[in-house]
Each structure stands twice: as C-alpha cells, then as structure tokens.
Amino acid sequence: MNVSPQIALVLAAQAGDQAAFETLAGAYRRELLVHCYRMLGSLSDAEDQVQETLLRAWEKRATLTSPQSYRAWLYRIATNLCLNRLRSVSRRSLPSDLSSPSKPGDIFPPGKSGGLVQEPVWLEPFPDELLVDQYSNPEDQALRQEQISLAFLVALQHLTPVQRAVLLLREVLEWKAAEVAEWLDLSVPAVNSALQRARQTLHQHYQENGSETSVVQLRPQLQNLLDRYMTLWQQADVPGLVALLREDAWLTMPPFPAWVAGRMDIATLLQFRVFIPGRQWRLQPTHANGCPAFGLYRREVGEESYRLSGLWVLGVEGEQISSIVAFLDVASFTAFGLPSTIEREAGGQEA
Template sequence: MSTQTVLVLAAQAGNQKAFEALVGAYRRELLVHCYRMLGSLSDAEDLVQETLLQAWEKRATLTSPESYRAWLYRIATNRCLNRLTRAPRRFLPSETHPPSDPSSPAPPRLREPIWLEPFPDDLLADPGANPEDRAERSERITLAFLMALQHLTPVQRAILLLREVLEWQASEVAEWLHLSVPAVNSALQRARRALRQRNVRDEAQMVLPRPQLQELLDRYVALWEQADIPGLVALLREDAWFTMPPLPVWYQGRAAIATLFQTSLFPPGRQWHLLPTCANGSPAFGLYRREAGADDSQLVGLLVLGMEGEQIGSLVAFLDVASFTSFGLPPTFV
C-alpha cells in the first residue's frame, strides 16, 4: 500500500494530521492552477483554502485513493469556474484602453478588481525541479500567457489548462466538467486557435544564457538608478510597451516611453533603487522611490520585464503595493 493511500485512508478516518500531510504536497501546484484560472494571486489563495476545506468535508466520498491529486484538481477547477461566473476578467491596461499620451497627466487609479496580479516565482510548485522543467513551467505563467487566457471563456480556460498544462486525458476532463469528449476536444481546438491568434507560442521563446541575461539586467538597474533615460530606451524594442496598473494607461514605442520617463518618472531630485526578484517567470524588481529630502526610499511598485532576446519588449509596473505582499519586499530601503 502506497504512502498516499495510507494517508488518504487515515484522513478519511478523521486524522487531520494525515490530511495536512496529504494536501501539503499539492498546495503550491493548486495555487498556481487557481492563479492561471483567475489571474489573481489573492483570489487563488482564497480558492485553495476553499478547495482544501471542501476536500476535508467531503473526504468520505473519495473512492479511489490513488486519484487523490486529480480529485483535488476537480474540486479546485469547479470552485474557480463558480467564482468566474461572478468575477470580471482581469487584464492589463493595454488590453482595455487605447495608447496613452505620455505628455498628459495620468488619470485616477481604477480600484476595481479588473487587473491581473503578479505571481512570485518563489511560490511555483516544486522549486527544486530541474532547470528545464522550471523553464517550461514558467512559460505557462508569463503575463503574456495570462492575458491570452483571459480572452477564453472560463470553460475553455479550464480545458486548456487541464489538457495541455496538466496533461489530463480528454475523457477525464469531460467527466469532471460534465461534457462529452467531442465537446472537450472542440473547446480545446478553439482555445489553441485563440492563443495562436494572440501570438502565444507553444515553443520556448529565445532566452539569453544566464550570464548574458544577468549582465543585461545589471546594466538596466544601473541605468535606472542613474536616471539615464537614453540608455534605458536603448535597451527597449522599438515597439516596446509600458503600463502601470491600476493606472488605466499604457505607452507604446520608445519615443512615448522616453517622454514618460522625462516628464513623470525621473524629475530632478528623485532617486530610485531597484531590488531584484522574479515574477511570472520573468525578471522583476521592487521599485523604491526617494524624493528630495527624504531619509529613505519607499516601495511604490513591482516592475516586471518582458524579455525578447537581448531587448526588453514590455515593462509592467504594478503600483498596488497590497497585490504583491507575497514577494517579501521590505516596505522601505535605506
């Protein structure tokens, strides 16, 4: 009898310690799955808690201990689908608004929960996995992939994730979602087509070797902290874009981003410090701002870079500090 079967049977008999040991192995991967479904780390954390509570309450209904992981995913997926019936889709401003004029004042922040939230790489499942597995997994949590998922219906989203990311059989997914196998296969084809139309590729993007990438990131940090706008802009693709949710603005192209830097981000007397981290499988930085005369720098944002080879294709500065508390960034930097 396997260890998992022993734990399942003990949990079904009411042993809560056995239950905690059993679900502990799946908590992180369930969090990633719910995040992909919902686009929100805070909502995903709530849904995982609900999933585990239901798994405890319904533990006696499981008839196949060896299918415990699949059973948990079935509960989590259905919880997410229920949540999505009343929750708005989450996007970035580049999906919801026209390009902004960098010389105009930014509009007020939109506080409604309509923006994607960042996900800390430290919470990805199996942090000890080999680099190839980590790279493949991070591909399925990038902001580009999350934005594409938001254009699918909730059921298409679930089918794509269950079939392509988790590699469940079509018959299993059909049973879970109370659909026929042909309906599952048809929805999967529509989801794949939608991702292709949005240029979300299945194959790995060209990624710089680690030493080269680190050299580029070190240069980026130095240029930002020196307020070297021409140097920063030179690292961008010509069609790069920059957005700052929850501000409903985004800026397209080197010229627009350079103007924004000059008019808003780098006024005289302001100092910046960037603290490296990783988000959504991408390089990221805690943004710390020190105004003239201040004693320390305040955490004001989380900047996620979309790398395309040796250039930066996108910059997303999340400004809602409460949405990235899980990154463990200190509130101030001296």
C-alpha cells in the same frame, strides 16, 4: 497487501487524521495555487480558492471513493470553485490588451489620480519562487515559466471560463478527456470541441498581438543587461535606459488604464513623470511570471527611507528589453517578500 505511503496518508485523512490531511495539503497547495492563478489571473483570489478547496476536501473526505485519485479529486474541486468564481467577476487583463497606445501624459497627469481603475480588472503578478521545483529538469522549468507568463495569462482571458478550464486541464496538466468531461459535467465531444475552440482563439490572439512578455533564462548576457538597467535607473539616466529597449518596446502601469509604445514615448514618460527633480530610487531584484523583475522603491525630498512603490516586470528578447509591466498596487506584492521600506544609506551623497 502493501499500501504506498501516499495512499496511507489519504486513508488516514479520510479516517479523520488531521495531521495526515495537513501533510497532503502541504504537498499539493503550491500546484493548486498555480492552477487557480492561471484560471483567475489573480494571486489573491487564487489563494482564497485554494484555501476553500482544502476546506472542502477535509469536509467531504468521506466522499472520495478512489484514494489513488486524490490529486485529481483536489483539482476537480479547485477547478469548479474557480469556475463559480468566474461567474461573478470581470476578466482580468492588462491595459495593453484593451486599448490602443496612449500619449505619455495620459498615464498619470500631474496631481491627478482620477484615471486609476482600482476595480479587480487587472492581472496580478505571480512570484517565481512559488514555481520552484527542485526535481524538474531545465526544460520542464522553462515550460512551466511559459505557462505562467503574462503573455499566456493575457491570452487565457480571451477564452470562456469553460474553455480556459479545459485547456489548462487537458494541455497544461495533461488529464485525459474522459476525466475532464466527468469533472466538468460535460460529454467527451464537448470537451474536445472546447479544447479546439480554445486552441483556435489562442492562435488568433498570438497572431494578432504577438507575445506580451518573453520568458527568459538567466545567462551572463541577461545578467549584464539587468545590472546595467538597475544602475542606470538608480542614476536616473533616461537616455541610458532607453538604449536598453527595443525600438518597438512598450510600457504599461496598471491600475492606470493606459500604455505607451516605442522608445520615444517611453523616454518622455520616464523623463517627465517618473524621474522628477528631488525624487530618488532604489531597486531590488526579484522574478515574476517567469521574467526578471524589480521591486521599485521611491524616496521623496525630506523622507528618510525609500518606500515600495511598484513591481516592474521586464520582457526580454535577445539582449534588449521588449516590454515593461509596472504593477503599482503594492498590496498585491506580499507573496514576493519585498520589504515595505529600504533605509537611506548613512552619510554620503546619493544619486
């Protein structure tokens, strides 16, 4: 009887072959990470849950009765670990989903940091590099980017943990209702009911709030927009930057629990709170949550290098920027591979 290479690996792992198990873990680690991130809204928490999933899969390898269902078995373990985690943590979101717009001065008053909310209540960014799949077509890649966007993540936070799990397993991963019911210890009618309620909640959320960010594909017009944004930022050209924004654009900067809306307030925030005299900036392009992004580096007077200070994720609609989510928790940027500092260019006068 011929056994596929995949089944052979599973059988070897069940027999205690750690090398075979590591091969399996490597094959599924990335997609499990994306699933756990969608469930939790935190890359760091997702990494912990994937590690725990693989540890349990190794410890309980003898309990797997259907080697051909190994992937589904891993998802079952990961989903239930995430549900357990969600029982003890607050839901994560963005300031723009929790309150009305603020005045620019409310974002970070000069010399004060008391407004920071450092508890784990904010969504964390996810590097697009971890989404790359060389075998998927452009349509599949675009769908995957939509399903990792900040808009989708924010909407998911309005679902109960079980509704979130059912929606992801049924509609994103396309598992059958009977399988999901077995994994979550629910009846099939209960799964269908949870899915219906999840769809209704998402629909209502999008109707009331619209998209938080736009997923875009690189094209000449977009690259031109990003090049202009990068140049204008490094020149501290606030009028030029504001001209790239939609009239109804908005900006938020977690962990500050506030946000501003409209070109005028964004311009004020940039002018008086960001581009202060003596401060210089450099940007490094990257991608996060299906959107263009920049690692932002700041150099104060007297410093020899630029230090990583934020990750700015841009939502783009048409040829304008519709939203900016500026993540300021540098500790959450490790997976992006951004250097902690950029050296100042030798010689010459900098902008």
